[in-house]
Amino acid sequence: MQDSILSHLETLIAQRRAERPEGSYTTYLFEKGQDKILKKIGEEAAETIIASKNHSREELVYEASDLIYHLLVLLAHHEIPFAALEAELERRHIEGKEQ
Numbered sequence: 596m597q598d599s600i601l602s603h604l605e606t607l608i609a610q611r612r613a614e615r616p617e618g619s620y621t622t623y624l625f626e627k628g629q630d631k632i633l634k635k636i637g638e639e640a641a642e643t644i645i646a647s648k649n650h651s652r653e654e655l656v657y658e659a660s661d662l663i664y665h666l667l668v669l670l671a672h673h674e675i676p677f678a679a680l681e682a683e684l685e686r687r688h689i690e691g692k693e694q
Contacts, residue, residue: 601667601677602677604664605670605676605677608668608671611625612625612671621668624668625668629669629672632668632672633669635665635668636662636665639658640662642661643655643658643659643661643662
């Protein structure tokens with residue numbers, strides 16, 4: 596994720612988790628806790644599904660972006676770096692090639 600927007604977001608989310616600046620939406624999510632983060636992921640997943648069913652590319656990109664952001668917040672809540680997901684996906688890809 597080096598030098599990507601996802602890398603930047605992961606770093607920013609980690610800073611918000613550590614520093615808890617007032618007025619930050621990310622801070623709000625961390626302060627409300629896992630249940631709030633999970634609720635937002637559910638909402639954003641539903642909105643992503645609806646956007647797909649509506650065949651709206653613009654809406655789908657917007658909602659999928661929200662979903663990914665909230666997933667990054669959840670990963671940070673559990674102190675799981677995005678690199679762990681990349682490693683898991685790579686492992687699955689390699690295993691799939693071997694079968």
